[in-house]
Amino acid sequence: MPLIIDKAQEADIPKLLDIMYTAFADDPWDRIMFPQIPPPDRRGLTLAQWRDEVSVDPHTAFMKVVDTDLNESIAFARWHIYRTERPESEWKRAEAKGWDEGTNVEAANEFYYKIHEKREKVMGGKPHCCLNMLATHPYHQRRGAGRMLLRWGTDVADEAKTFPCYLEATPVGQHLYQSAGFEHVETLDMDLSKWGGEGIYYHYVMVRPAKGI
Numbered sequence: 001m002p003l004i005i006d007k008a009q010e011a012d013i014p015k016l017l018d019i020m021y022t023a024f025a026d027d028p029w030d031r032i033m034f035p036q037i038p039p040p041d042r043r044g045l046t047l048a049q050w051r052d053e054v055s056v057d058p059h060t061a062f063m064k065v066v067d068t069d070l071n072e073s074i075a076f077a078r079w080h081i082y083r084t085e086r087p088e089s090e091w092k093r094a095e096a097k098g099w100d101e102g103t104n105v106e107a108a109n110e111f112y113y114k115i116h117e118k119r120e121k122v123m124g125g126k127p128h129c130c131l132n133m134l135a136t137h138p139y140h141q142r143r144g145a146g147r148m149l150l151r152w153g154t155d156v157a158d159e160a161k162t163f164p165c166y167l168e169a170t171p172v173g174q175h176l177y178q179s180a181g182f183e184h185v186e187t188l189d190m191d192l193s194k195w196g197g198e199g200i201y202y203h204y205v206m207v208r209p210a211k212g213i
């Protein structure tokens, strides 16, 4: 079952959302933000945002891995490639984003506030590659798709020579990123008990230094 990597198109977005929600189905923090996986007819805002990014956002690349026997996407990455220094007006978080119906808005806003706080602190306006999302459908995990998608972005950074790469890792993804040269620089913690869960859920802010410096 050969796997190929390709740029995703607008028409791929509904499938990529399916992959994301399925891949994160067991993630304790995702279940707090999205108590029920949104059915396709309640994904309108995210769908519109991602379609917009695919078609007009020059900084965003959605890459997909396709199983050519199944002729089906099985994994994807959402990379932001910032090739030049950006002014503060571009990278400073301006306002809370909208959420699809059924989202725990308070939890989601708190999480994304912390995500942006880390991004602003660690990278700010510097040129870099940011891995915003990586997900492989559970049936197809451990076949190398995640590594292919990660490699796509780190190759962009290595060709440019001066770009670091940045991401916030779930505990499941952390080992993969470490093995690709990412280093743990900060921790983002969410208190699950505040939302009826137990314990603290950690995301690991990781940076892969630029190769050419």
Ligand SMILES: CC(C)(COP(=O)(O)OP(=O)(O)OC[C@H]1O[C@@H](n2cnc3c(N)ncnc32)[C@H](O)[C@@H]1OP(=O)(O)O)[C@@H](O)C(=O)NCCC(=O)NCCS
Binding pocket: 023, 024, 075, 133, 134, 135, 136, 137, 140, 141, 142, 143, 144, 145, 146, 147, 148, 168, 169, 170, 172, 173, 175, 176
């Ligand atoms: C993290 C994830 C994207 C990896 O995708 P994948 O296609 O399975 O990755 P690969 O097959 O390229 O595996 C690469 C490495 O990831 C690690 N890995 C993959 N699946 C894993 C799992 N379920 N648990 C722990 N480590 C895992 C392994 O170290 C693997 O290396 P190995 O081949 O030496 O075992 C996938 O597990 C996933 O979608 N998880 C749920 C969503 C998530 O947490 N995404 C990361 C967001 S930061």
